[in-house]
Amino acid sequence: MSASRLHRVAVLVLDGAKPLDVGIPAQVFTTRASMPYEVRVCGAAPGLVTGGDGLAYYVDHGLDALAWADIVFVPGYRHPDRDDPPRAVIDALIAAHDRGARLAAISTGAFALAATGLLDGRRATTHWHYTRALVARHPLVQVDENVLFVDEGSVLTSAGAASGIDLCLHILRGDLGVAASNHAARRLVAAPYRSGGQAQYVPRSVPEPLGERFADTREWALHRLGEPLTLGTLARQAGVSPRTFSRRFVDETGYTPMQWVMRARIDLARELLERSERSVEQIAADVGLGTGANLRLHFQRILGTTPSEYRRTFTRGE
Numbered sequence: 001m002s003a004s005r006l007h008r009v010a011v012l013v014l015d016g017a018k019p020l021d022v023g024i025p026a027q028v029f030t031t032r033a034s035m036p037y038e039v040r041v042c043g044a045a046p047g048l049v050t051g052g053d054g055l056a057y058y059v060d061h062g063l064d065a066l067a068w069a070d071i072v073f074v075p076g077y078r079h080p081d082r083d084d085p086p087r088a089v090i091d092a093l094i095a096a097h098d099r100g101a102r103l104a105a106i107s108t109g110a111f112a113l114a115a116t117g118l119l120d121g122r123r124a125t126t127h128w129h130y131t132r133a134l135v136a137r138h139p140l141v142q143v144d145e146n147v148l149f150v151d152e153g154s155v156l157t158s159a160g161a162a163s164g165i166d167l168c169l170h171i172l173r174g175d176l177g178v179a180a181s182n183h184a185a186r187r188l189v190a191a192p193y194r195s196g197g198q199a200q201y202v203p204r205s206v207p208e209p210l211g212e213r214f215a216d217t218r219e220w221a222l223h224r225l226g227e228p229l230t231l232g233t234l235a236r237q238a239g240v241s242p243r244t245f246s247r248r249f250v251d252e253t254g255y256t257p258m259q260w261v262m263r264a265r266i267d268l269a270r271e272l273l274e275r276s277e278r279s280v281e282q283i284a285a286d287v288g289l290g291t292g293a294n295l296r297l298h299f300q301r302i303l304g305t306t307p308s309e310y311r312r313t314f315t316r317g318e
Contacts, residue, residue: 005036006036006037006038007029007036007037007038007070007071007175008037008038008040008068008069008070008071009025009029009037009038009039009040009069009070009071009072009073010039010040010041010042010061010065010066010068010069010071010072010073011025011026011039011040011041011042011073011075012042012043012065012066012072012073012074012075012089012093012112013041013042013043013049013051013057013059013075014043014044014049014074014075014077014085014089014109014112015049015050015051015077016050016051016052016077016078016079017049017051017052017057017075017076017077018051018052018053018075018076018077018078018107018108018161019051019052019053019055020161020164021075021076021077021106021107021109021161021164022041022051022057022075024075024106024161024164024165024168025039025073025075025104025106025164025168026039026041027188028165028168028169028172028184028188029071029168034180034183035176035180035184036176040060040061040065040068040069041057041059041060041061042059042060042061042062042063042064042065042066043057043059043061043062044062044063044085044086044088044089045062045063046059046060046061046062047059052077052078063088063089063092066092066093066095066096066101067092067095067096067099069096069101070100070101070102071101071102071103071104071171072093072096072101072102072103072104073104073105073106073109074093074103074104074105074106074109074110074112074113075106075107075109075164076105076106076107076108076109076126076127076160076161077108077109077112078108080108080109080110080111080112080130080133081111081130081133081134081136081137084111084112084115085112085115089112090112090115090116093112093113093116093118094116094117094118097116097118097154097155100154101154102153102154102155102156102171103118103154103155103156104155104156104157104158104167104171105124105126105155105156105157105158106158106161106163106164106167107126107127107130107158107159107160107161107163107164108126108127108130109126109157110124110125110126110134110157111126111130111134111137111138113155113157114134114137114138114141115138118154118155119138119140119141119152119155119157120138120140120141121140121141121142122141122142122152122155123142123143123144123150123152124141124142124143124144124150124152124155124157125143125144125145125147125148125149125150125157125158125159126143126157126159127159127160128145128159128160131143131145147159147254148163148166148167149163149166149167149170151170156170156171165188168184169181169184169185172184177270177271177274177314178267178268178270178271178274179271179274179275182271213238213239213240214238214245214248214249214252216238217234217237217238218253218260220237221234221237221261221264222264225261225264225265225268225287225288226285226286226287226288227288228288229261229288231245231246231257231258234249234257234261245257262298262302263302265287265288265289265298266287266298266299266302266303268286268287269283269284269286269287269289269295269299269307270303270310272286272287273307273310273311273314274311274314279292280292280295280296280307280308283295283307292307295307
């Protein structure tokens with residue numbers, strides 16, 4: 001998708017809205033030279049909206065913003081298992097989806113999307129504390145409580161507040177590419193990429209220092225993607241056995257170590273395709289995949305496109 005197009009984002013603030021959930025998409029997609037987005041914060045009607053956690057919000061726009069937007073974010077709100085949002089809100093969400101807008105829920109905002117029926121038969125997630133309530137209230141939704149976010153194309157859902165950042169960066173990556181997403185992550189001082197399949201939380205029985213050591217190993221690997229990286233190499237860097245490293249790595253990231261390395265290499269290749277004129281063969285060598293044929297194979301398998309087509313996508317209209 002070309003970065004030259006202006007993307008219109010509506011943040012729908014419902015009664016009891018959680019402050020972090022409202023602020024994340026508003027801040028990530030705020031209009032600036034490097035971010036071709038326009039954000040409108042709205043409610044069921046313009047004016048004061050009672051929020052959660054002692055805050056209230058004054059919104060300039062009503063549901064007309066949903067008819068304008070390309071992406072509609074529904075932040076989480078308090079007591080989502082008690083009542084559905086007003087019928088006018090549900091109808092406006094359905095109408096926005098029907099005309100092609102993407103709907104993205106942060107945390108308990110998934111309950112509002114579920115109330116539209118648009119999640120029936122689809123995978124979705126929400127904050128781990130509310131997953132059982134979502135199953136009970138909307139049994140046709142395929143609730144996955146062990147992931148950070150779920151992308152079903154036109155409807156996306158995420159877990160607790162911090163995973164809303166992961167979801168926003170995921171959307172950015174699809175809209176503007178890896179370089180823009182990484183730039184936004186640096187501005188937010190956030191991890192540039194956590195897979196949607198990563199667990200919402202690591203069991204308390206896991207020693208915290210080991211988790212920090214694994215994070216350091218991932219950072220170490222990201223600076224050496226052009227070098228040979230094996231399971232043994234990574235485990236030695238972390239100071240644990242390969243078996244322990246593999247098991248814990250899957251718990252923390254949702255991927256095996258080698259799957260994670262491959263996706264990191266493909267991400268680096270994407271950024272080089274977006275920002276440089278290096279050939280596919282040169283990029284393959286830079287990211288540790290050896291040959292252009294090998295890069296094309298894994299690029300197609302993971303992203304469903306070719307490096308050349310991907311590069312054209314991010315240079316059209318420039």
